Amino acid sequence: MLRARRELSAVSARLREQAERPVSGGESALIGMLGDRLVSVLRSHNTPSTLYYVRADGETYVVKVEFGRAPTLRDEIRWYRNAAQRGLPRRLFITGHSGPGLSFLLLKRFGDGSTVDDLALAGESTGQLGRHVARAMDSDTELFHRTQCHVGQDHVHRLTERRLALRRSQAGKFPYLRTLMDVDVVTINGIGLPGASRCLNRVFGDPRLVSYLTPDRVGMTFGDLHCGNILVREGFTEVVDPRGGPLLPITYDYGKLIQSVEGGYGAVMAGRYVLRRTDGTAYEFVPEVVPGYSSVAVLLAASCDELRYLQSLYYAALHFTAMLPHHASAQEETTALYLCGVSLFDKLFTQLA
Incomplete structure (x- = not known):
């Protein structure tokens, strides 16, 4: 020793x-x-x-x-x-x-580097996946509760606006991504949906909707709690790659989990999807369905009240939009992530209706 x-x-x-x-x-x-x-x-x-x-x-x-x-x-x-x-x-x-x-x-080093996403894509049972996700959530929630403070919705919304403005600036360096971000309507598997910028304008232009979707408490969180950052080893769970920026609402991290279990993030990052551009901004897009995540999504929703779940779903859609410049060198992958985000925005607005 x-x-x-x-x-x-x-x-x-x-x-x-x-x-x-x-x-x-x-x-x-x-x-x-x-x-x-x-x-x-x-x-x-x-x-x-x-x-x-x-x-x-x-x-x-x-x-x-x-x-x-x-x-x-x-x-x-x-x-x-x-x-x-x-x-x-x-x-x-x-x-x-x-x-x-x-x-x-x-x-x-923690185990062999296997993640919850790895287990899910390999067909791991829902119960095992749910236990790992629940442990990660419990750890993150405890961290948040020990450090939380009230800051007001305006402060939290400004953090969101600044983050997205920075990402839009970064996206401008890639012509295809700038075009994708600004498109008014994108068609996915024959269904026309509002593009990401139009979705953001819909939220940001409605003070009541901003107020509803924006929490007013922040604290210390892992900051990147998607299932690719939850490591597993012989029944034990560990979260890696924390983000050390400003204090954040807990729904920011719950949004990361929704991004994984409902948004198709893990399947896209593993290359497990079909994507074909059919015409202009029309695409055939089918991310692999991960059976174990269907029930985990139900468990995740059940752990939140309706408001917290909708706020988390909102952050999940924002995460897909904000992450695009970091993936921009891989155009097909970035396009797939964009389409995942648009689909989550559509789910959010459907549930808000």
């Missing part, structure tokens, strides 16, 4: 040295520094972070790295530190540091 701590301390010290170099040398220098401790590297096109799996005396750890400014990872480091300062369990967190060259998080 002492040897393992020494090796881990050595890895952490070298990472800090690398982080503090204004010119870090990039990934090649990092890989050279990790040497034979490096086990594997995991990258994703929709996140700026790269995961490096390293060994320290027989144990595997995860080093999450972003080079340069690294705003996303800096926020995540801040989240873990805030949690520790509030006396919350450290869970997977070991240490983290942000410097001019790079930012890194050193985390314990």
